[in-house]
Amino acid sequence: MTVETTEVRDAPRTRAAATKIRRAQQDPAWLRWILTGLAIAVVVVLIVLPVLHVFAGALAEGAGVYWKNLVEDPDTRHAIGLTLTVVPIAVAANVVFGVAAAWAIARFSFPGRTLLTALIDLPFSVSPVVAGLMFVLIFGLQGYFGAFLRRDGYAIMPYLVSALLVLLLAVASFVFRPSQRRARRGLWKTPPLGLALAGATVFVLLVLAQQALGVWPTNKSLKIIFATPGLVLATAFVTFPFVARELIPVMNAIGADEELAALSLGANGWQMFWHVTVPNVKWGLVYGIILCNARAMGEFGAVYVVSGHIAGETDTMPLRIEKLFQEYNMPGSFAVASVLTLLAIVTLVVKRKLEDRIPAPEQGRRTGAHP
Amino acid sequence: MSIRIQGVSKNFGSFQALADVSLDVPSGSLLALLGPSGSGKTTLLRIIAGLEVADRGTVLHHDENITEYEARDRKVGFVFQHYALFRHMTIAENIGYGLRVRGVPKQERQVRVDELLKLIRLDGLGSRYPAQLSGGQRQRVALARALAARPNVLLLDEPFGALDAKVRTELRQWLRKLHEEIQVTSVFVTHDQEEAFEVADHVVIMNEGRIEQVGTPAEVFERPANAFVMDFLGNVNVFHGRVERGRAVVSGLTVAYPDYPHPEARDAAVYVRPHELEVERSPTEAGSLAAKVLHVNPTGSRTKVELRALDSNQLINVELTPERLTELGLKSGDTVHVAPRRVRVFVPDYEI
Numbered sequence: 001m002t003v004e005t006t007e008v009r010d011a012p013r014t015r016a017a018a019t020k021i022r023r024a025q026q027d028p029a030w031l032r033w034i035l036t037g038l039a040i041a042v043v044v045v046l047i048v049l050p051v052l053h054v055f056a057g058a059l060a061e062g063a064g065v066y067w068k069n070l071v072e073d074p075d076t077r078h079a080i081g082l083t084l085t086v087v088p089i090a091v092a093a094n095v096v097f098g099v100a101a102a103w104a105i106a107r108f109s110f111p112g113r114t115l116l117t118a119l120i121d122l123p124f125s126v127s128p129v130v131a132g133l134m135f136v137l138i139f140g141l142q143g144y145f146g147a148f149l150r151r152d153g154y155a156i157m158p159y160l161v162s163a164l165l166v167l168l169l170a171v172a173s174f175v176f177r178p179s180q181r182r183a184r185r186g187l188w189k190t191p192p193l194g195l196a197l198a199g200a201t202v203f204v205l206l207v208l209a210q211q212a213l214g215v216w217p218t219n220k221s222l223k224i225i226f227a228t229p230g231l232v233l234a235t236a237f238v239t240f241p242f243v244a245r246e247l248i249p250v251m252n253a254i255g256a257d258e259e260l261a262a263l264s265l266g267a268n269g270w271q272m273f274w275h276v277t278v279p280n281v282k283w284g285l286v287y288g289i290i291l292c293n294a295r296a297m298g299e300f301g302a303v304y305v306v307s308g309h310i311a312g313e314t315d316t317m318p319l320r321i322e323k324l325f326q327e328y329n330m331p332g333s334f335a336v337a338s339v340l341t342l343l344a345i346v347t348l349v350v351k352r353k354l355e356d357r358i359p360a361p362e363q364g365r366r367t368g369a370h371p
Numbered sequence: 372m373s374i375r376i377q378g379v380s381k382n383f384g385s386f387q388a389l390a391d392v393s394l395d396v397p398s399g400s401l402l403a404l405l406g407p408s409g410s411g412k413t414t415l416l417r418i419i420a421g422l423e424v425a426d427r428g429t430v431l432h433h434d435e436n437i438t439e440y441e442a443r444d445r446k447v448g449f450v451f452q453h454y455a456l457f458r459h460m461t462i463a464e465n466i467g468y469g470l471r472v473r474g475v476p477k478q479e480r481q482v483r484v485d486e487l488l489k490l491i492r493l494d495g496l497g498s499r500y501p502a503q504l505s506g507g508q509r510q511r512v513a514l515a516r517a518l519a520a521r522p523n524v525l526l527l528d529e530p531f532g533a534l535d536a537k538v539r540t541e542l543r544q545w546l547r548k549l550h551e552e553i554q555v556t557s558v559f560v561t562h563d564q565e566e567a568f569e570v571a572d573h574v575v576i577m578n579e580g581r582i583e584q585v586g587t588p589a590e591v592f593e594r595p596a597n598a599f600v601m602d603f604l605g606n607v608n609v610f611h612g613r614v615e616r617g618r619a620v621v622s623g624l625t626v627a628y629p630d631y632p633h634p635e636a637r638d639a640a641v642y643v644r645p646h647e648l649e650v651e652r653s654p655t656e657a658g659s660l661a662a663k664v665l666h667v668n669p670t671g672s673r674t675k676v677e678l679r680a681l682d683s684n685q686l687i688n689v690e691l692t693p694e695r696l697t698e699l700g701l702k703s704g705d706t707v708h709v710a711p712r713r714v715r716v717f718v719p720d721y722e723i
Contacts, residue, residue, distance in 0.1 A: 257451050258455045258456075260422050260442070260455070261516075262457070262468070262472075263422070263441070263442045263443050264420055264421070264422060264447060264449040264517075265468050265469035265516065265519075266443045266469050266473050266520060267443060267468075267472040268443065275468070276457055279457075279459040280458070280459065
């Protein structure tokens with residue numbers, strides 16, 4: 001838009017010949033003016049005015065009331081706190097899943113790759129309300145796992161956590177293992193049966209340790225729906241595509257050559273990932289995290305279904321805004337809304353700043369010059 | 372360190388990239404894998420490097436079977452066509468990377484990096500980033516990076532493919548000289564026969580996943596094993612005729628071909644290189660083709676003459692020395708007689 005308007009302003013100053021050539025290539029000035037004006041009008045009416053109105057509404061009764069609405073209402077305070085708890089967990093989970101999925105899709109061809117690519121987009125196409133409902137059906141009291149988790153949720157936790165840790169250990173040892181048989185010394189020589197036994201021992205020790213230390217409560221029931229875990233699940237599901245979607249094209253554009261170069265120079269998988277892959281995709285990753293974060297903070301539909309809307313317990317900021325609005329507390333709801341809007345604006349500014357640093361195919365080498 | 376490849380095959384889906392390829396690369400040699408695109412030469416190189424896994428067959432480094440080794444354990448330096456320098460690392464960090472992941476202490480690393488920077492004539496540029504270098508400089512950095520950890524084998528995938536003509540020629544000579552200095556067994560892939568002949572001391576010609584011929588540049592050029600090699604090694608005139616009773620016949624021209632003594636005639640192709648054709652003003656006793664001069668291009672050290680055979684309308688390319696051209700005084704429109712000094716006959720399914 002800015003480019004267009006400056007060209008219009010420059011037009012009278014250019015030489016006659018140049019203007020003629022321009023005429024042949026461009027639309028007439030009046031058309032450009034109308035189109036530009038139309039675009040600006042739409043942006044003003046649909047975006048600028050509502051945003052300004054949010055702040056106007058929030059500050060309608062003075063800065064004192066605004067402050068009171070935000071800080072002194074315990075339910076609002078709790079909602080802000082809950083959002084700031086749920087969102088980082090969901091974003092962190094999506095970073096791990098997103099990087100793994102993008103890596104798998106960009107670097108390997110395996111059966112089901114196309115299906116996985118399509119499934120990544122599923123949360124975008126499914127209505128958030130349906131997503132929330134899905135979690136209620138799975139984890140709700142009437143759902144498949146709900147009753148079981150209520151009863152034995154915390155009892156199975158030691159086993160679940162131990163199994164996950166052992167799995168992680170197995171993956172890590174596979175990554176760090178010297179690939180050359182001759183180079184494996186000492187413990188690396190353990191036969192498969194020994195490894196399985198060691199894994200089982202670690203599992204049992206971890207379970208016993210957790211039980212002895214009383215990590216998990218014994219007299220409580222595990223609630224997923226109408227509680228924080230459900231909020232995290234719903235938020236993570238809805239915002240799943242952002243990180244992977246952002247990383248796949250970046251990884252494709254950069255290609256696998258640098259990673260292969262690292263491997264042939266003697267790096268192991270872990271070194272290759274941290275020395276080459278991560279630095280190359282970091283701006284794409286940060287961009288994905290920002291988008292994911294923005295969407296996670298504003299998530300309403302899925303969270304609405306799984307939260308049960310309990311004030312001071314499961315209300316996140318968007319839910320709190322809606323509740324205050326329903327209670328005709330306009331300054332209160334606008335105050336919370338203004339906080340969300342501010343966060344969104346900050347996100348937008350950071351995103352704009354980052355966009356120049358995302359390596360496009362031909363841009364990649366240029367960004368490399370200014371790390 | 373020598374490389375021995377035994378019966379290597381590789382398929383990508385239904386496409387056969389390599390079909391039972393066996394090859395010996397002698398220690399200290401500089402060998403070129405030459406072939407058209409899709410001939411499997413890059414796949415073979417990547418299998419040697421461990422960047423690709425062969426479906427069947429074994430790869431040995433100096434009698435050690437490394438087929439199962441991963442890329443990082445093979446002590447191989449690999450140079451990529453598009454350099455694949457780490458864009459977020461400086462030149463010095465790039466060159467030192469192979470030492471860094473192998474746990475070489477910083478001081479020792481620094482010494483080796485400086486040594487290599489000198490070798491590639493980029494001393495003082497160690498703190499630059501790859502984006503600040505020209506293509507030729509980047510490729511030299513890639514080479515230094517591959518050499519830093521003193522690999523047993525150096526592999527180069529179309530190393531000069533992305534460079535412009537002048538830089539390419541310079542780098543070829545430089546690589547040749549570098550190889551004489553460091554004597555590491557090297558294999559490079561190229562589709563440019565001039566490059567292969569200029570740089571390598573052994574040339575392997577590949578086509579459709581198979582090796583067509585192995586030899587020194589002179590051997591391959593002078594005694595091509597089959598029609599493909601003859602055709603691939605540049606500019607050649609192909610005359611279609613037949614063979615019978617120990618001779619090959621192409622319209623008015625008859626040449627001796629003792630390899631086919633049988634009485635029944637068979638189709639055959641007669642290959643003649645442009646510089647092995649003689650142009651005369653009158654028919655020769657040994658047999659010649661009448662042709663009309665279409666175009667004379669006297670640029671360069673050899674004069675290129677384009678002719679059209681009068682009876683078959685086939686285009687014939689001839690290369691003459693400038694002296695011979697002056698002697699003949701050729702100009703377009705003249706009718707002349709063309710006689711081969713040397714021919715190669717290839718009978719389908721019955722190749723020499």
